[in-house]
Amino acid sequence: MSGSLLAASGLLANTPLGALLDGLFPASFRGVAFHMPDVRHEVGRRVVRFFFPGLDATVHEDLGALDGGIAVTGLLLGDDYVRRAEALAEAFRTPGPGTLVHPWLGELQVVLARPAQILFSERELRLARFDALFEPWIERVPARLDTLGGLLAAVDGLRAEARALLRAALAPALLPLAALAAVQDFATATGALWARLAAAGRGSGALRAALAAPLGGLGAIGALALDDGYPDAVAARLFAAPAALSAAAAPPPAPAIGPAAEALAAPPAPRARVAAADAARVLLEAAAALAPAAADQEPAASLALALAAASRTEAAACVADLAFESRQEALAWRARLDAALAATATEAARQAATGRVAAPGALWRAATALRTALAADLNERIGRLPGVATLRLPAGAAAMPAWLAAHHLAGDDPGRVVAVLEDLVRRNRLRLPGAVAGGTRLEYLAPAGRPA
Missing domain, CATH: 2.40.30.200 (Elongation Factor Tu (Ef-tu); domain 3)
Structure with missing residues (x-):
């Protein structure tokens, strides 16, 4: 029908x-x-x-x-x-x-x-x-964060947990005078530590310039009023030094183009530029020196753990900006940072087991997450880096100029000869590049994709 x-x-x-x-x-x-x-x-x-x-x-x-x-x-x-x-x-x-x-x-x-x-x-x-x-309809899986994005997110997470731990250690409304004195003593010792590390090694001038303002604030912690804002004020003063080093080592922002450039009323004030490797070195050394200070007395133990965690966090941020020259260099930094973050996680677990007021269980989780993100980012970068290989000159042969080795290593690409020669001289610290003794082992940077 x-x-x-x-x-x-x-x-x-x-x-x-x-x-x-x-x-x-x-x-x-x-x-x-x-x-x-x-x-x-x-x-x-x-x-x-x-x-x-x-x-x-x-x-x-x-x-x-x-x-x-x-x-x-x-x-x-x-x-x-x-x-x-x-x-x-x-x-x-x-x-x-x-x-x-x-x-x-x-x-x-x-x-x-x-x-x-x-x-x-x-x-x-x-x-x-x-x-x-x-x-x-098939729901699209959100694109996973690139490894650098995941690393920076983990860095932010550990920064926040380190600050939360320090606030928890100083949270009581009425801290005893002994605790206030301990905070000032810790800040004074920390300032001396930063000054000593900045004066040693490479880039000392830029390091001291970057740390000048933060170190001046550490000496005045004892004058802070004991009110509701005391924990945040102390956290800001203690974390200013690692944050300043990380900021000084960050790449400068790209200049504005077109109308945006004309909109700038005045150029930004120049800042101290610190090499990322130098900043990471000082941050890791400071964190290692703070670890023995993490005794079982509060609030010094929590302050030391929080500041060490913050320093290692900023070191990871600095390493994220490093332009590694070779696979071996990246592997060395990965091992060093992983060991440092593992030490933070271990100390956090030890303090959490004691059951004190500032139990840092969340800090342990954030440090572990940063270790994972750091390994993922560096492993992805390591696969694209060239390796450092070794070339042994013929034993018993007369001394020869390094440019012969450079020609040999450049192969069928004559345009690379000068760059290879400069790398040989710098990497092996050749005092007489024109007469290298036979049997000498020369390290050189192998091209990417070629086994080292």
Whole structure:
């Protein structure tokens, strides 16, 4: 029977559709109900056929499984068929995935693959038809943070936990005078430690300039008022030195281009520039020197642990900006930082086991997360770095100029000879590059992708 005859006979008004039309199952899209007498679902493999000029043979390339389109021929039956057709049209216009209730396959998240067609006919009263092609919606997995982004996020996490630990150690509203004196003594000793480390080794001038302001603030901690802001004020003074070193070692911001450059009222004030390797060295040495100070007396133990954690955190941030020259250099920094962060986690676990007020369990988790992120970032970078290899000059041969070894190592790329020669002289500290004794072992930087 056609819809018009059914309507004329009055059967649709009082007879359930499921009993009237055999095989007509209810379905819906975005909550709009309809009936689905016909549906087709494409499944199989995504096979692409390739043709080649001058050849009769073809090649089939399998591009994976296909869970393709669901072609639906639906019916809207009833007195409200026009209103439901308008609701279905609005559902088709709605962006994003929607829920399709499939009589056989259940609930599916789908999108409309192409414009649907809604059909009315004067020969079919109280009935509308539609044709639609749906495709299964597969939620895109958010792109994983790149290794550098994960490292910087872990650095922020450990920074926050170190500051939280220090605030917890100084949280009591009325600290005894002995505790206040211990805080000032710790700050004074820490300032002397930073000054001593900055004066030793390379880049001492830039290190001292970067630490001048933070060290001046350490001496005035005892003058801070004991109020609700005391823990945050002490944390800011103690963490100023490692933060200043990390900021001084960070690459300068790129200059503005175009109208933005003209909008600058005045150029930024020059700041002390510190080599990232020098800053990381001082930060790690300071953290190692603070570790023995983590005695079982509060608040000195928590202060030392928090400051050591902050220093190692800033060292990790500095190493993230290092431009490693060789695979061996990156491996050495990875081992050094991993050992330092492991020491922070170990001390945090030891202090957490004592059950003191400032239990640093969260600090242990943040240090462990930073170790993981640091390993992921450095491992990804290590794979692209060249290695340091060794070349032994012929034993018993007369002294020869280093440029002969440079020609040998440059191979069929004459443009690299000068760079290789300069690397040989600098890396091996050759005092007489024109006469290198036979049997000498020369270290050189192997090109990336070539085994060292």
